[in-house]
Amino acid sequence: MIMIRPAFLVASAGVVASLALTACEPPGKPPITKKWKAPTEVTDFTKLYSQNCLGCHSLGETSGPSLSMANPIYLASITREDLVNVIANGVPGSRMPAFAEVNGGSLTDAQIGIIADGILAKRQPVEGPVPAWSAPLGNPAAGQAVYAAVVESLKKTLPASVFRDGFLTNRDFLGLVTDQYLRSLVIGGSAELGIPNYREVLPGRALTDAEIADLVAYLSSQRPADYGKPPTNSNP
Amino acid sequence: MIANAKKKLIDAGLGVYGWIDDRLHVTEIFEHTAGHHIPKSTSSWFYVFGSATLLCLIIQLVTGTMLALTYVPSGAEAYTTLEYMTYEQPLGWLIRAIHYWGSNFMVAIMILHITQVYLFGAYKYPREITWISGVFLGLITLGLAFTGQVMRFDEDAYWGIGIGASITGRSPVFGAELVQMLLGGPIINSDTLSRFFALHVFVLPGAILAFIALHLRMVLLKGINEWPEPGVLVNRETYDKHYAAIIRREGIPFTPHGIGKDLVAGAIVIIAILGCALIFGPKGPLGPPDPTEIAVHPRPDWAFMWIFAVAALMPEWAEVPAFLIAPPIVIGFLILLPFINNTGEKHWSRRPVAVLSVFAIYLSLGILTWFGITGPWSPPMLAWSGAVTPKDFVVNRTPLELQGLVVFQQKQCRNCHAIDGIGGHRGPDLWNVGDRMTHPQLVRQVIQGGGNMPAYGKNLTPHEVEAVVQYMVSLRPPGNVPALDSAKPAEPPAENRKQAAKEPAHGDRG
Numbered sequence: 001m002i003m004i005r006p007a008f009l010v011a012s013a014g015v016v017a018s019l020a021l022t023a024c025e026p027p028g029k030p031p032i033t034k035k036w037k038a039p040t041e042v043t044d045f046t047k048l049y050s051q052n053c054l055g056c057h058s059l060g061e062t063s064g065p066s067l068s069m070a071n072p073i074y075l076a077s078i079t080r081e082d083l084v085n086v087i088a089n090g091v092p093g094s095r096m097p098a099f100a101e102v103n104g105g106s107l108t109d110a111q112i113g114i115i116a117d118g119i120l121a122k123r124q125p126v127e128g129p130v131p132a133w134s135a136p137l138g139n140p141a142a143g144q145a146v147y148a149a150v151v152e153s154l155k156k157t158l159p160a161s162v163f164r165d166g167f168l169t170n171r172d173f174l175g176l177v178t179d180q181y182l183r184s185l186v187i188g189g190s191a192e193l194g195i196p197n198y199r200e201v202l203p204g205r206a207l208t209d210a211e212i213a214d215l216v217a218y219l220s221s222q223r224p225a226d227y228g229k230p231p232t233n234s235n236p
Numbered sequence: 237m238i239a240n241a242k243k244k245l246i247d248a249g250l251g252v253y254g255w256i257d258d259r260l261h262v263t264e265i266f267e268h269t270a271g272h273h274i275p276k277s278t279s280s281w282f283y284v285f286g287s288a289t290l291l292c293l294i295i296q297l298v299t300g301t302m303l304a305l306t307y308v309p310s311g312a313e314a315y316t317t318l319e320y321m322t323y324e325q326p327l328g329w330l331i332r333a334i335h336y337w338g339s340n341f342m343v344a345i346m347i348l349h350i351t352q353v354y355l356f357g358a359y360k361y362p363r364e365i366t367w368i369s370g371v372f373l374g375l376i377t378l379g380l381a382f383t384g385q386v387m388r389f390d391e392d393a394y395w396g397i398g399i400g401a402s403i404t405g406r407s408p409v410f411g412a413e414l415v416q417m418l419l420g421g422p423i424i425n426s427d428t429l430s431r432f433f434a435l436h437v438f439v440l441p442g443a444i445l446a447f448i449a450l451h452l453r454m455v456l457l458k459g460i461n462e463w464p465e466p467g468v469l470v471n472r473e474t475y476d477k478h479y480a481a482i483i484r485r486e487g488i489p490f491t492p493h494g495i496g497k498d499l500v501a502g503a504i505v506i507i508a509i510l511g512c513a514l515i516f517g518p519k520g521p522l523g524p525p526d527p528t529e530i531a532v533h534p535r536p537d538w539a540f541m542w543i544f545a546v547a548a549l550m551p552e553w554a555e556v557p558a559f560l561i562a563p564p565i566v567i568g569f570l571i572l573l574p575f576i577n578n579t580g581e582k583h584w585s586r587r588p589v590a591v592l593s594v595f596a597i598y599l600s601l602g603i604l605t606w607f608g609i610t611g612p613w614s615p616p617m618l619a620w621s622g623a624v625t626p627k628d629f630v631v632n633r634t635p636l637e638l639q640g641l642v643v644f645q646q647k648q649c650r651n652c653h654a655i656d657g658i659g660g661h662r663g664p665d666l667w668n669v670g671d672r673m674t675h676p677q678l679v680r681q682v683i684q685g686g687g688n689m690p691a692y693g694k695n696l697t698p699h700e701v702e703a704v705v706q707y708m709v710s711l712r713p714p715g716n717v718p719a720l721d722s723a724k725p726a727e728p729p730a731e732n733r734k735q736a737a738k739e740p741a742h743g744d745r746g
Contacts, residue, residue, distance in 0.1 A: 028333055028517030032323050036390075036523050051622045055645045063630035065641035095639075095646040097621075162634050165706075172706075173636040175699035176643070192630050192638060224699075 040108050045118030048111055052099065060122070063192055066096075067184055073197045074188030075123045076130040083116045093227075094178050131187050131198065131209050134180060138210055143218025146211045153202050158194045174223040182216045266491075272456055273487035277463035279494040282356070284501035285349035291502045292342035293444065295509065296380075299335040300437065307387070309433035311426030311525075314389035318521045333513035339381055341509050343539045346377055351594060357582025358461035360470045364574035366454035369447050371570045376444045378539065383436035385537050389429055394525035395534035397424055397432070399547065403559045424525075459483070464582035471579060533614045541608030542601050548613050612661030620648040623659045629667065633710055640707025643700045647692065655711070663689060670712035674719045678705045 042048055049059060053069070060070030067074065088109070090098030099105035099112060107115070151167065166173075168182075186207070189197035199206040207215070257263050306325060308317045321328035350370065353359060359367035382400075386393045397419070404418055405411045412422075420427025462482050488494050519537070523529055536544050550558055569576075584591055616623070625641060633641075644650060652662040659665075673681065682701055685691035696704070709718050 026514040026517075028512075028514045029329055030322055030517050035319060035323055036521065051618050053621065055619070055621050055623045055625075055650065056642060058624075062624045063627045064625070065630060065638045065645065095642050097646065159632055162632060164634055165636060168635055170634065170636045172699040172702040173634075173639055175697070176636075176639045176703055193633075193635060194631070226697075 039106065040111070042111065043114060045114050045121075048107070048115050049118060052107065053115070056096075058192070059119075065192065067181070067188065068191060069119045070122050071188040071191075071197070072124045072126050073130055073199070074184060075120065076126040077184075077187055078133040080116055080120055082133055083119065084112055087112050087115060091178055091180065094181070095176070131212055133184065133187075135183070135209070135213055137179065137217035137220060138213030138215075140214070140217040140221040142210075143214035143216070143221075146207070146215040147218050150201055150215070154195065162194065168219055169222045171222070171224045174219060175227050179216055179220050182219050183212065186212050186215055267489075269456060270491040270495075271489045273483050274460050274490050274494050275462040275482045276486040276488050276494075278460050279488065279497060280463065281497055281501070282352055283460070284498050285345050285352055287498040288501050288505050289342060289346045289349055290448070291505055292338055292345060292509075293448075295338045295506070296335060296342060297441065299331050299338060300441075302331050303335055304437060309387075309429055311389070311429050314387075314429055315521060315524050318388065318390070322518060322521065329518055330513060332518035333516070334509060335384075336519050337509045337512040337516070339384055340512075340538070341505060343377060343381055345505070346374060350374060353461065355584045355587075355590060355594060356461055356464050357470070357584075357587070357590075359574040359577075360580070360582060361472050361475055361574075361578050362458050363454065363461065364578070366451060366458060367574050368571055369451040369454060371567070373444065373447050373451060375567070376440055376447065380436065380440045380444070381537065381539050383432045383440065385540075386429070386432040387436055388520050389525055390521035391523045391525055391529065391532045392520065392534050392536065394424060394527065395532070396536055396540075397428060399544075403547075406556055406560060408560075424527075461582075464584075466581070466583040466586050468582070469580050470582060535608070535613070538605060538609070542604035544613075545604040545608035545611060548611060549607065615651040615660040615662055617651060619650040619659045620645050623650045623655075625658070626656050629655050629711065633707070636703050637707045637710050640703035640705070640710075643696070643704045644707060647695065647700075647704075649704075652689075666708065666711055668712050668716075670709045670718055671716050672719055673708070674721050675705060675709055676721070677719075678708045 042051075053059075054062065054064065056064050056066045058064035058068040058070065060068065069075075086096065087107075088098065088100035088105075089103060090096045090105075097105065099107040101108060147168070151163070155163065168174075185193075185195065186201075187198050189195045189201065195201065198212060201207065303321070306317055306321055306328065308314060318332075321332055323329070353367070353370070382396075385396055401415050401419055401424070405415045407414050416422065418428075418431070419425065420431050459479055462479065523532060535541070546558060547555075581587055623645075630638070630641065644653075650659040652660040654661055654665040654667075656667040657665065669678070679701060681689070682696070682704060683691060683693035692701075712718065
């Protein structure tokens with residue numbers, strides 16, 4: 001009778017294990033993707049966007065305090081050139097930082113291009129023409145009536161509390177945002193603020209190009225005189 | 237015929253052995269070392285930790301030598317060779333992983349060994365020197381673990397040495413000179429790595445082998461501690477005779493009769509180290525050791541995590557006592573322990589102070605380690621641009637309040653303050669700050685800072701202050717009215733109450 005000795009069993013188990021080891025990839029083997037990358041070498045849109053933008057601009061799934069970048073109307077209105085320009089140079093006088101390395105930011109030109117393309121990849125077909133992203137201001141006096149109509153319409157759906165302190169005419173609010181932001185807000189609306197886009201904000205019809213320019217001009221005229229000045233608080 | 241040949245062969249073999257033994261005295265050496273007699277009671281699972289620690293050391297020596305074949309200990313090349321070993325060299329990652337896990341197991345098993353000999357009273361008469369050499373072995377092992385962490389020359393290593401150097405720099409009188417000696421200059425430079433390399437591969441391994449020789453010699457000379465019995469006291473006059481009697485009564489040769497459990501434990505240790513190496517892999521390297529890279533979260537390996545936590549938690553005045561006075565006292569106490577407590581009970585059931593102190597030490601080191609692992613020691617530097625705010629803390633707010641959140645992000649408040657758990661944790665989570673602080677209190681806090689928070693007065697426009705404070709006021713659980721000024725009557729004014737009733741709930745925490 002053949003006796004199988006324990007030592008033999010252990011040895012053959014070892015041989016089998018080492019054969020198995022060479023054949024398959026053990027989970028502990030670090031994949032090359034784990035290798036450290038300099039921040040300037042990151043080329044993945046999702047990673048770049050969620051590290052640099054997502055805290056302020058939602059991309060559809062989350063919420064953010066500034067404009068969402070996954071808004072079909074907004075994406076139809078802005079060009080790639082304008083988008084790249086805003087990301088690289090920021091919006092002077094506002095809280096939108098300049099991200100290009102030449103401006104003291106942390107992103108390379110290539111990375112800014114990747115972000116712009118990634119955002120524009122969210123574009124969806126929109127029926128009909130969309131107002132230009134940027135345009136001169138209209139008539140503030142005419143804008144006042146448009147604003148009244150818009151607020152009137154919004155009051156039907158939004159909780160009363162959001163209209164506190166002057167809503168969009170609040171002086172501190174206007175002291176913090178540019179005319180361009182106001183225009184983009186009126187055109188694209190804001191899921192966070194509960195404001196529909198320019199086509200749905202009034203019952204039955206869209207705002208015209210002129211009404212948009214007038215409305216922004218009216219809000220702009222309410223802005224405090226010290227807008228854009230450096231901090232004046234000199235408390236200790 | 238065949239039987240005859242066999243017998244001849246055996247005789248010849250014995251003859252050769254006899255010749256060798258005559259000259260080298262191997263039988264005698266064997267009887268005094270591997271074959272020495274031990275009390276049968278010590279052939280127990282509790283007595284395997286010492287040999288298991290030694291096994292780890294052997295694994296470290298073998299894998300360490302293999303690593304040294306590739307590793308270039310220069311500030312300029314160490315990081316690249318680590319990357320090469322980890323990602324390109326065939327099985328280089330596995331050798332790194334085994335060496336890393338081997339060191340973890342060595343420290344952990346050594347701690348078990350120390351705990352066991354302490355609880356079994358093994359340090360008492362006549363094994364004082366066995367214990368003291370063990371204390372040195374423990375210190376050298378920790379030294380190897382620390383210098384080994386520096387060999388993994390990445391951002392953790394860099395900041396690890398930085399902290400070590402600033403602790404050293406606190407020494408009285410010779411602080412600067414000691415730092416110079418440790419780093420090879422006033423700052424971390426290429427000489428620094430060479431110094432730690434020399435320590436890690438020459439000085440400390442040499443020292444550990446020397447102390448192991450002493451330690452094992454003492455085990456052979458004074459015997460392994462017998463299994464303690466409650467009520468059997470150690471007495472300097474009678475103990476040696478008592479131990480000799482045990483050996484006579486129930487002594488067995490360590491090899492081959494007492495070594496079985498050690499071998500099984502050794503096999504388990506090897507399988508565990510290999511398993512961890514294969515499953516979890518090596519550690520790092522993380523980012524390169526570059527002091528200009530600030531978005532890093534340096535943390536030491538787990539054996540030093542508790543020191544890291546102590547350093548982060550203690551007030552500044554405690555630094556000198558904690559780092560320069562306490563360690564010599566603790567080490568001195570460990571060395572003196574066998575003299576302070578030389579005789580008497582060995583069994584743990586009769587030594588409540590010993591049991592309680594082990595319990596207290598494990599508990600406090602465990603808690604500190606846990607703090608070290610989970611503590612928010614370095615702020616997430618990208619929270620300002622990347623931390624998302626949950627929907628309930630964004631919607632149903634005024635345009636101004638939302639701009640307040642923009643300011644909160646852009647001024648990097650988020651790097652230190654979370655909102656509903658997301659963001660930094662240096663300061664409090666602000667998900668319900670509107671419940672706790674009034675508008676004027678918030679304005680003052682933002683402008684003047686205080687309680688570890690910087691003053692932002694000079695960096696914010698009045699619009700920004702108003703926006704961020706309004707947003708803070710809006711952060712409160714559903715249905716709660718804003719915090720009230722305690723100097724005013726407790727009942728909210730009528731209009732305030734009306735407004736609170738109209739207001740929708742912010743946040744969804746009930």
